[in-house]
Amino acid sequence: MQQLDALAREAVALADAQAPLSAAEAEVDRQMQVCNACRYCEGFCAVFPAMTRRLSFAKADVHYLANLCHNCGACLHACQYAPPHEFAVNVPRAMAEVRVQTYAEFAWPPALGALYRRNGATLALATGLGLALFLMLALVLQGSLFAQPPAGNFYAVFPHNLIVALFGAVFVFALVALAIGASRFWRQAAPGPASRAAAAEATFDALRLKYLDGGHGEGCNDADDRFTLWRRRFHHLTFYGFLLCFAATGVATLYHYVLRLPAPYPVTALPVLLGIAGGLGLLAGPAGLLWLNLGRHPLHGDPAQAAMDRGFIALLLFNSITGLALLAWRDSVAMPLLLAVHLGFVMALFATMPYGKFAHAIYRAAALLKWAIERRQPSTLRLKED
Amino acid sequence: MIDVLVIGGGNAALCAALMAREAGATVLLLEAAPRDWRGGNSQHTRNLRCMHEAPQDVLVDAYPEEEFWQDLLKVTGGATDERLARLVIRASSNCRDWMRRHGVHFQPSLSGTLHLARTNAFFMGGGKALVNAYYRSAEALGVQVRYDAPVTGLELEGGRFVAARLGNGERLQARACVLAAGGFESNREWLREAWGRNERGEWPADNFLIRGTRFNQGVLLKDMMDAGADIIGDPSQSHCVAIDARAPLYDGGICTRVDCVSLGVMVNREAVRFYDEGEDFWPKRYAIWGRLVAQQPGQIGYCLIDSKAIGRFMPPVFPGEHAPTLPELARRLGLPEAAFMKTLGEFNAACVPGSFDHTVLDDCRTQGLAPAKSHWARPIDTPPFFGYALRPGITFTYLGLKTNQHAAVHFGGVPSVNLFVAGEMMAGNVLGQGYTAGVGMSIGTAFGRIAGSQAAAAALKERAHAAA
Numbered sequence: 001m002q003q004l005d006a007l008a009r010e011a012v013a014l015a016d017a018q019a020p021l022s023a024a025e026a027e028v029d030r031q032m033q034v035c036n037a038c039r040y041c042e043g044f045c046a047v048f049p050a051m052t053r054r055l056s057f058a059k060a061d062v063h064y065l066a067n068l069c070h071n072c073g074a075c076l077h078a079c080q081y082a083p084p085h086e087f088a089v090n091v092p093r094a095m096a097e098v099r100v101q102t103y104a105e106f107a108w109p110p111a112l113g114a115l116y117r118r119n120g121a122t123l124a125l126a127t128g129l130g131l132a133l134f135l136m137l138a139l140v141l142q143g144s145l146f147a148q149p150p151a152g153n154f155y156a157v158f159p160h161n162l163i164v165a166l167f168g169a170v171f172v173f174a175l176v177a178l179a180i181g182a183s184r185f186w187r188q189a190a191p192g193p194a195s196r197a198a199a200a201e202a203t204f205d206a207l208r209l210k211y212l213d214g215g216h217g218e219g220c221n222d223a224d225d226r227f228t229l230w231r232r233r234f235h236h237l238t239f240y241g242f243l244l245c246f247a248a249t250g251v252a253t254l255y256h257y258v259l260r261l262p263a264p265y266p267v268t269a270l271p272v273l274l275g276i277a278g279g280l281g282l283l284a285g286p287a288g289l290l291w292l293n294l295g296r297h298p299l300h301g302d303p304a305q306a307a308m309d310r311g312f313i314a315l316l317l318f319n320s321i322t323g324l325a326l327l328a329w330r331d332s333v334a335m336p337l338l339l340a341v342h343l344g345f346v347m348a349l350f351a352t353m354p355y356g357k358f359a360h361a362i363y364r365a366a367a368l369l370k371w372a373i374e375r376r377q378p379s380t381l382r383l384k385e386d
Numbered sequence: 387m388i389d390v391l392v393i394g395g396g397n398a399a400l401c402a403a404l405m406a407r408e409a410g411a412t413v414l415l416l417e418a419a420p421r422d423w424r425g426g427n428s429q430h431t432r433n434l435r436c437m438h439e440a441p442q443d444v445l446v447d448a449y450p451e452e453e454f455w456q457d458l459l460k461v462t463g464g465a466t467d468e469r470l471a472r473l474v475i476r477a478s479s480n481c482r483d484w485m486r487r488h489g490v491h492f493q494p495s496l497s498g499t500l501h502l503a504r505t506n507a508f509f510m511g512g513g514k515a516l517v518n519a520y521y522r523s524a525e526a527l528g529v530q531v532r533y534d535a536p537v538t539g540l541e542l543e544g545g546r547f548v549a550a551r552l553g554n555g556e557r558l559q560a561r562a563c564v565l566a567a568g569g570f571e572s573n574r575e576w577l578r579e580a581w582g583r584n585e586r587g588e589w590p591a592d593n594f595l596i597r598g599t600r601f602n603q604g605v606l607l608k609d610m611m612d613a614g615a616d617i618i619g620d621p622s623q624s625h626c627v628a629i630d631a632r633a634p635l636y637d638g639g640i641c642t643r644v645d646c647v648s649l650g651v652m653v654n655r656e657a658v659r660f661y662d663e664g665e666d667f668w669p670k671r672y673a674i675w676g677r678l679v680a681q682q683p684g685q686i687g688y689c690l691i692d693s694k695a696i697g698r699f700m701p702p703v704f705p706g707e708h709a710p711t712l713p714e715l716a717r718r719l720g721l722p723e724a725a726f727m728k729t730l731g732e733f734n735a736a737c738v739p740g741s742f743d744h745t746v747l748d749d750c751r752t753q754g755l756a757p758a759k760s761h762w763a764r765p766i767d768t769p770p771f772f773g774y775a776l777r778p779g780i781t782f783t784y785l786g787l788k789t790n791q792h793a794a795v796h797f798g799g800v801p802s803v804n805l806f807v808a809g810e811m812m813a814g815n816v817l818g819q820g821y822t823a824g825v826g827m828s829i830g831t832a833f834g835r836i837a838g839s840q841a842a843a844a845a846l847k848e849r850a851h852a853a854a
Contacts, residue, residue, distance in 0.1 A: 033701070033703060033704075033705070034641055034703050036701045037640070037641035037642075037643075037700065037701055037702055037703040038512075038639070038640055038641040038703075039496045039497060039498065040432055040496070040509075040511055040512030040513075040515075040640075041511055041512070042493070042496050042497060043491075043493035043508075043510040043511065044510070044511060049497070052497045052498075055696070055697060055701050074511065075511070077511075077514075077515070077518060078511030078512055078514050078515035078518070079514065080429050080430050080512065080513070080514050080637070080639050081639070081641070083422075084422050084423075085637060086634050087634075215491075215493070215510060216491040216510055218491075225518040225522065226522060380697070381697045381698075
């Protein structure tokens with residue numbers, strides 16, 4: 001069975017090695033040939049040590065390296081071959097251009113990969129539909145967007161089971177779509193089984209954003225060749241804020257089904273405390289990321305992806321703003337309106353998870369795991385000076 | 387009036403500017419290049435050769451002063467000033483904390499450079515990252531920096547610096563001045579004149595590529611020669627390696643090297659071999675091939691390998707010409723087929739069977755062949771075959787200004803009181819010929835720092851004098 005697996009892997013690899021590269025992939029291949037002959041950036045991140053294990057860059061290698069790149073910018077500012085040099089090496093941009101192609105290529109169902117082409121429009125449309133859905137539902141179910149005091153009970157507006165059914169379906173769909181994408185990315189060039197150490201390392205590197213530390217701990221680049229830890233900090237606020245909000249929902253579900261304690265909960269209850277902490281993180285984090293994004297050096301990343309990046313940040317921001325507003329005014333007459341608006345934004349976020357910037361988390365984590373596995377294997381090259 | 391004027395924008399100039407500023411002087415740094423191209427040849431460097439008595443952060447084992455000195459003595463063939471050389475060596479042992487304070491990060495040797503793990507501290511991100519860090523630190527400390535500011539000449543008064551003339555006609559006075567504006571390797575006319583015409587009637591330097599910055603035109607070097615400054619070194623000497631013939635005219639940097647010469651054979655455009663490709667390990671021999679190729683007709687050489695060598699050398703930046711047969715490779719490279727087949731036939735027949743090991747001086751050699759290949763000689767017989775055209779690539783020139791332990795420019799053997807020199811403009815005092823990895827940065831850092839301190843002291847003394 002293992003042999004069969006290995007054979008299948010080889011066949012896939014062989015087919016892949018001959019697959020023609022897209023223009024963006026060919027550009028990564030070209031730049032990697034320059035980088036592989038230079039190697040000065042080896043200390044910054046995992047991309048360059050992974051590159052030195054290869055002599056040529058087939059489609060699968062390019063996809064892997066592109067998703068391993070965190071777009072930190074360190075190699076661009078340190079590059080002796082960066083524009084205006086005629087070699088025009090700009091690894092963060094070349095990688096970013098391929099990255100978005102991999103998101104589209106691995107998206108499931110495949111036809112929806114096209115949503116990456118006009119991602120700003122995708123997010124706007126999803127938000128519009130999400131808002132319309134819940135505003136209309138509120139009107140249909142209770143005839144008004146405003147409540148009679150005492151308010152505070154969300155399930156008086158939308159029945160609990162309806163919310164569970166709607167969000168459960170969309171969330172499960174998003175998870176399935178992302179899992180299929182990740183699995184296709186993984187199988188494109190599977191590095192072999194993950195040891196416990198490799199899995200732990202990849203998890204740790206993802207959770208602490210190791211490769212936004214610049215390799216020296218002073219951080220990544222943003223507006224210029226100066227290093228800053230702010231991108232890492234804001235990303236942590238965003239990611240852990242997101243997780244806390246998720247945990248709030250999870251704990252509330254337990255309260256509901258296990259403890260038989262239906263919402264609403266007081267401010268001091270665990271679900272609400274988690275939600276407040278998460279909401280604040282999801283407010284400060286995306287706000288900071290947006291601010292940094294607007295000041296980014298013009299050569300960083302792919303300018304064509306600004307809509308995808310900023311649209312996703314804005315969506316996160318509106319999730320936290322509307323969530324906190326709902327909490328603040330949940331006892332007011334505006335509660336149903338606030339609830340409908342919040343749920344509309346949450347629905348837009350969930351529905352676009354497999355077709356927006358969110359997907360980067362999945363592919364980045366998979367690439368980090370590939371690297372953690374690969375770097376434990378002996379290199380097949382025998383360069384004479386090593 | 388500014389205290390210290392620093393002319394140049396690479397490692398030595400930045401070290402001088404930082405030291406002078408730290409000593410309390412006001413400093414103006416003039417970089418001839420625009421901001422995007424700042425840093426001269428330093429942007430292409432990657433490490434610093436460091437003396438150390440015991441393992442030190444990124445450096446393993448020890449590299450004592452005496453060993454460093456013997457290495458320097460060997461590569462220069464004695465063309466060095468022992469007092470200045472030892473000063474550089476000692477400075478290399480204790481400058482890194484200062485460098486770190488100004489934002490430079492070090493890392494262990496890169497993959498493919500294990501032979502330097504003991505002797506050389508690598509800059510994380512390479513020389514451009516170092517240059518960026520120094521510029522940030524300089525600006526934070528209040529050093530004024532001007533880009534696109536080439537200096538055309540100095541105004542001197544009896545060996546004393548008075549003012550600098552800029553390309554735009556501006557005249558800048560200062561109490562002291564540090565010259566750190568590089569060699570003349572980018573000046574095609576000067577190279578042509580220095581290398582002259584060969585017996586074939588060719589001007590060899592016309593076919594040279596410059597591995598570093600296009601801004602090292604040697605304008606100040608020439609100006610100082612005309613002003614009667616004491617000179618050291620031979621203008622026809624330069625560090626010259628064989629690099630990919632498709633490399634850009636300037637700034638090809640490290641990636642244009644082709645590291646498979648010792649794994650194959652080298653022929654000239656007549657398809658004739660001309661030197662022992664397996665004389666010694668490549669890191670010890672790569673620097674002779676520039677001159678060897680420069681002496682061949684058309685200043686071009688062709689490195690030929692077969693598929694046995696693939697994966698055993700640092701990947702080159704451009705893919706080689708490749709062909710399934712040797713005659714096809716000859717045609718693709720534009721080499722005379724009959725001569726090519728004769729050379730390779732003779733080489734292949736002369737290879738003595740041995741046990742190939744590219745990590746040691748193995749017993750694979752040729753017998754009865756001239757020139758011989760002493761090690762790693764294996765028949766070129768396994769397709770596909772690869773060929774790389776190589777040309778001489780100039781890294782830097784050795785011609786410079788004579789100086790002393792205070793980095794002073796000399797006129798008729800007398801040191802100037804307020805004109806100092808650092809970096810490539812004086813490296814020839816320590817490195818009269820040859821090269822060993824990272825020593826240029828050791829010299830630039832040591833003398834840059836000395837020149838900055840001396841210039842600040844001279845300026846502050848004059849300021850105090852004027853006030854009294």
